[in-house]
Amino acid sequence: MTPPVFSHGSLRLYLLSLLDESPKHGYELIQALEQRFGGTYSPSAGTIYPRLAKLEEEGLVTKTSQGRKTVYEITEAGRAELRSRHDELRDIEAEVTDSVRRLADEVRVGVKQALTSLRAELASAARESQAKESVRPPGNDPQTQARFALREAELALTEFRQQLRSDLRVHAARGQLTDGFVQRLRADLARLRADILESFGR
Template sequence: MRHGSGDPGRGQGRGHGRGHGHGDHGDHGEHGHTGRHRGGKGHQGGRHGRRRVVDGGELRLLILKLLSDTPRHGYDLIREIEDLTGGAYAPSPGMVYPTLSLMQDLGLIVETESEGTRKAFSVTEAGAAELEKDADTADAVLARLSEIGETQERVGGGPVKRAMENLHQVLRSRMMQDDATKDTAFDAAAILDEAAQRIERL
């Protein structure tokens, strides 16, 4: 009897252990898949969800243009482009550093002495000649980025940004009050619609 009662106990323990282990594995697999999916989706959205601000050829000319002013390393180039657009756009390191390597292989840029461990680059004679040949395109790219920066400053900064933040806080606070109803929401929406129409007529 003891032997018979022991077998079911051991069998149940083994079955429970396998079931629990399988559950853990399933949860781990699900979380892992979710993490990869989210990362992939974000990466895909950045690459394919919208048109690139600059393509590979334009980036090469832009780098030559910026390096013609002063030697820079990769991070400086990314930061400078981001500053030009008012923070609206910055090329990824995965786009900038391979381009720098290619330009170095083509003899358009060369490493120069710099402080620290980062590699700084300057334009060679061949790079200067290519920049001069496509100067109009380089200037157009630079102008486009500057225009993005000006738009970003108008839309995202200063008094407009302050007013939008204030509107968000006031609207959220009002709708969370106990006496807020659907009519309150409709009245608020009507005010916002009227404000939008007035802004459109400016």
């Protein structure tokens, strides 16, 4: 599935621009597109190869076999089309930049919402634990109560981890996870841990 930025014919033109930089085989084109989108979009082989075949049929690219790989190279006719559609290609580049920013924002908002949900779940687990402790028969020592609260907190964390893991897998399948996102996630989790420890007076 192509992202909204690639309207009809746009991906075809963008592939020509990538081949104008240097000859590439299909997987290299997929990687180049993924890098241009900052990891937020990774086209499938079923998206790329039919367009390459069409470009070859139109005489805009040629292909040669190098071992087990097929390398595609732009022709003079292909370069001529790029020159004639220079303004259109420039607009596509601008739209790619906007698309990357929008997809990254969506992932970032999703993680923030997940962290907010975790804080709420931990607070709820703490309140429920306190409520259960209040109706227990007297004589329970603090260590027993702490072990019970720990078990409830671990259940809340396990539930949150499963939910967030499922959300991240969905975004990963869409090619929306990047190294920068992972770094922000680590930082957000570190801040959350610090907040929790602070509640214990540490």
